[in-house]
Amino acid sequence: MSWIANARMYAVDPAAAAAWRELFGWLAAASGVELKVIDHAYPSPLSELWVRPDLGCGFMCGLPFTHAMPKPQPVAAPVPLNAALSGRPLYQTRLVVRAESDYQTLEDTFGGRLGYTVAESHSGYNALRHHLLPFWRTRGTNLYRESIGPLVTPRRVIEAVLAGAIDVGPLDGYALELMLRHQPDLAGRIRVVASTEAAPIPFLIASPQCPPAVVEALRSALLSFGDDAQCAGLRDRLCLLGFAPVRVVDYDVIAAWEAEAEAAGYMQPG
Template sequence: MRLVANARMYSVNPAAAATWKELFAWLSSGSGISLDVIDHAFPLPLSELWSRRDLASAFMCGFPFVLAAHRPRPVAAPVPASALIPGKAVYATRIVVRADSRFASLEDTFGGRLGFTVEDSQSGYNALRHHLLPYYRQCGKRLYRESVGPLFTPRRVIEALLSGGIDAGPLDRYALDLMIRHQPDLARQVRVVATTEPTPIPFLVAGSDCPGEVIAALQATFAKFDHDSECADLRDRLCLAAFAPVAIEDYEIFARWDAEARDAGYDQPG
């Protein structure tokens, strides 16, 4: 049986998508595992991708992973070149506004329209809500006049922001780095007003029935990424330093954040 790979979560633009295909070609060659890189673009549900029996490598957010009744098998976690904790497989959410807006701080955006991606997203929902929770408790009421979503993807958050559909929105920090790497003009269009605390980053998973020897071969190859001379250009274009083993226990914090917000009556960020 041929196995499949997909990097939809971080295929943030055509250039990034093409580079991920190169990464999977390197992974296939180095591991000896034949991989077909498949398209599974929005609006197809990510849950269908993660449940595929022939899946060998696809990005999955840690929040739906910890909530899943039947979890896929962890393969490897990316280590961003600009990780907030150097050398660690972590990321954060950047809350952004239009660069030409009047908002100088996060508090300035209160009373406006806040975008979110989807309810089972860590960066686009759970981390955003956790960051806003202290303000909600202090204020005793919702912070924004409108919550706009689901917007589903970081690209759609930016589109809503630039079109005036929202005043502020959450962006996966690593996804934004990738966007700016391949679309430098974007850095002049958006401005960061807040950054959440770092948490474990989305990681690559395989199907729950994927053979252990396949996963071991993929993991052994990923472990070479940081020092393989053939990957120097890939590391640059993917804004990555390395791939690391997945520490599943670190992701349980996402379920605690979710429970904390719900217990406070703050189900949806806004």
């Protein structure tokens, strides 16, 4: 049987998408699992991908994973080249502004327009809200005059920042690293004014219906990716050290951040 593969969350531009297709080709050969790479681009909802019974390998954010029933099967988690803690499958949300703006700190952006991706996103919503929660508690009122969204993807957040539609927006730190790797001119157009606490990164999942032997073959191959000398160039293009096992319990922190904000009555970042 053929299983589908998709890297929508981190196929942030054509060059990155091509690298992920190459990765899935390598994975199929290394694991012996037949994988068919499919497109599932915006505006198609990621939730439709996550419930496909033939999903063999696709990225899922930790926040929807904590809510999913039945749970998909974890395969492996990427370890970014510049992870928040070296060698760990962690990431941060970067809060970015236009490079030519006068904003030097996140607090400088208060009173302006804040963008967000979608309520089901950790990096673009939950981590953002968690980071803003202490400021919101101190002020006792909204921090921004407008919260603009859902912008859905990191690409659309950057476009909104550059167009002046928002003053500051959240970007998945690993997605941003990939964009800067393949679009180096972007570094001169945006500026990071704050970063959230580190959290466990989105990981590759398989459907609950995928046979355990298939999942284990995929996992075993991915865990060897970081040591494969022939994949050095591919690791560079994907800004990866390799992949690590998924510790499901680590994602409890994401649910805890969500619960804390909602218990405080801070329902939407802004």
